[in-house]
Amino acid sequence: MNDIATLGNDAGFSVFSFGNRVIRFKAPYSLERYTSVKEWDNGYLVVMAKYRHNSQLEEEYIDLLPILNGLYVNGQKFFNIKGKKYLPCNKILKNKSL
Secondary structure: OOOOEEEEEEOOEEEEEEOOEEEEEEOOOOEEEEEEEEEEEOOEEEEEEEEOOOOOOEEEEEEHHHHHHHOOOOHHHHOOEOOEOOOOHHHEEEOOOO
């Protein structure tokens, strides 16, 4: 399994990919892009994002576990990477567009 995750946005959706799976979920209407990932902990992301209505970056929180559970995907197994329950932030790459 590939242990590189990506987070980006495309056409009004946030797009998270990990391994061979891609999860798309509705993004805030004014999201322009994600600029950095500050923290990753078992599906909980703290990211910096740029929005149209603000000239400065804003801290944003994304909890992927409820999204995965809504898709009937076991989030605990999904994020259990080689026995680890987290992925270092430097392993998460961001995309401006996909």
